[in-house]
Amino acid sequence: MAHVCSIITISQTVGANRIIPSVAIPHPLGNPKLPPEEEKELRRDLLKKALDALQTPIEEQTVFS
């Protein structure tokens, strides 16, 4: 499992192992300040990070930023 979230300290505290820092609480995989095409790129990049994290062997909690 890959956890995409903004407040990674909480994710670390509760014990997620693969953590991907996201943009902000109300829009973790988005940014309303960006033009739509850029926002989609941002979302794609975050998801790509999550998919890469799933393919990365780890021994302990790891933040993939």
Place this chain on the structure above:
Amino acid sequence: MSYAKPKEVVQPVTHKWNRIAVSDLGFSSPTRLENGKLFIHIDELTSLLQSDPNIKDVKLAIARPGESVRIIPVKDVIEPRLSLIPDYPVFPGVLSAWDSDANGILSGEIVSLSGMVVTTVGSIVGFQEGLIDMSGPGARYSLFSQKHHLVLDITVKEGTKRHDHEKTVRMAGFKASDYIARSVLKPPLSAGSHETLVNPEYPGSPASPKRAGGNGKPRIAYLYMLQTQGLLHDTYYCGVDVKTMLPRRIVPTEVLFGAIVSGNCVSACDKNTTYHQQNNPIILDLLRRHGTDWDFAGCVITNENVTLGDKQRSSTLAADLIASLSPDGVIVSKEGFGNPDADLMMNCSKLEAHGIKTVLLTDEFAGQDGASQSLTDTHPKADAIVSTGNANGVIVLPPLEKVIGDDRVITELAGGSSKCLLPDGSIAIELQALIGSTNQLGFERISSRMK
């Protein structure tokens, strides 16, 4: 070009607070205070409020302690006050332009009505507004059941966007409070209860003592966390959205003047209403025994933003600012719950790293059965916590005779659910839905312990 000469600020800043008691509320013309009874001229107030083009309709109602009345959905609660200092108004930066970095806080007098509040309600904007029961089992959970309420039930024009709706209702509350204050609190005044509050010196002033209690008294500071997470989750300092600010030191008695106001309530239980901010009991107690039982080192306000970067930045700055006051210990109060637990723990760990002892005020979300972990984040240094109760605790509220506002929204309030209506008309609801019930400034006596 000429500049107005800035007024000299005399240290320490001192405020004399005069509280005039209100023992009853009624509607009559003109708006006046007579033998403790406050009369409101309905037409004058409603037409003042309806001068805001966003407002379609305003209904006024009165709720008294002990009445079988439920006020719902509450947005804010405000205490009417009047500043007698010519260049320093109440709700500075909100009702009139005022910049705390351009103007200095001047000493002087402030008058308030005590025992009476202005409470705003209206069609639901979000999930989080709560209720106040004036009698019955719900009444003991909040100091608001002991107040006389002038309730403003506000309807905005169709099509008003949510952010505008919230702002409209927020401003209406302040305007109404201000109208009442200006109408009845101008001198000469009937006798009230007076007290004089002397603020700590600013850091670096010649009279400001250094750490390790030069006179043997502990130095105590206060870190005042304010929730700043968006619609219905916001707080303003002198009219500025606190999420856009860096942490800063304030003169503690600024709170009396409504320098900190609420952007309405989420969740009802632990968002500080404007009333809570105006009457912050931590600040008041620290001031009242300043110089006798301890030295109050000063107060810093900080935010609870929605990105990790902001949380880290604010907590570093807040801890550094508190450290510059040279305290032995610091009280930290939180607002809201959930991700603000992360801010609380960051603040705690960074303060403790400065060698400053911390005590944290927080409520808990331990589930309805009390069996879950109460906080979303922890830190080993958070070893001194005062709990303001488990907000998931369920209580049963009986049906009351009168509802001011609209109680159909009850199942949508945070703390309510589609299951909470019982066959006899009672509601089984979490404390989360009661305004101020687990307030983290520490007004109430509810707490939680391990069974």
Place this chain on the structure above:
Amino acid sequence: MTEASRNRKYRIVHYVNQFFGGVGGEEKADIEPFTIQGPQGPGRLLEKLFREENADVEIVATVVCGDSYFADNQEDVLREQIPVIRGYHPDLVVAGPAFNAGRYGMACGAICQALEPLGIPSITAMYKENPGLDQYRKTVLIVESADTVSGMDDAVRKMVRLGIKRLRGEKIESPKAEGCFEQGIRQNYFHEEPAYRRAIDMLLQKIKGDSFETEYPIPFFDRVEPQPALTDLKGVTIALVTSGGIVPTGNPDHIESSSASKYGKYSLEGLTTLETNNHQSAHGGYDNTYANEDPNRVLPIDMMRKLEKALGFKVHPWYYATVGNGTSVGNAQKFAKEIAVEMIRDGVQAVILTST
């Protein structure tokens, strides 16, 4: 219990394992349950000590079961034996003491928990390392005992004292004071002093170096081993889960805006994106303006579909959602267990969880 019944004998049913039931040791751990009329083994001491405390009790029956049999057939044993116990109309049920015997402790806890909703008071005792403690402490009052039978007298004395209170219908406010383990449950109460005063007092004590007691001891969060990495994405089924409360418009399952008691499972069949007119946020803990405008900002279907095409994995046709706003950890764990079981059954190999 009525006033009249206070003067009659209290009826107690005692549960013990094969050893304390006088059948045998470990070699008899597989015996099926049976009932002895009257007390057996430690039940005699129990009866004696109750009477020494002037409580007129009679152990009317002792239910005996092998520890292994119970462990392997728990559902059946409870289904059959709870009615047996009820048939004796007990005023109190005592299970154990189990000391450090793990299966015995688990059995005692299970029996007491099963009696709870039937309104039959029960108590048990075990050692602090007995797995039955962690499993049942939240719902069952468990007296703290030593780890071996040498602590029998002490354990039974404590059970008797607690038992008398339960027979009298007294509410147990503080388990610790009764010699029990803390249940680990947070219980609201009204303190004499308001919280701001308690905070300042606590700080003065802390500054002085005096001892003080925190009102909330910081808990320990457990850890899980990281799953091995996927070797390749091709053909792998990946599911999306969110605690950000993204649900079909209208929130058909009425997931609560806070303290969610449920989660939803929704179809992604044929969806290449989420739109403001078909999905919304039900979460009451963040400003959901942006999520409502474009739900992909919280549940990123649009880009998942694009990446699905580009990288060759499969997006699981169902997504799971709940509202992570003040959700009790207990509920969250329950949801996760159920969802995980379903996903494994449906061939899901990896999950991306998004949170607000």
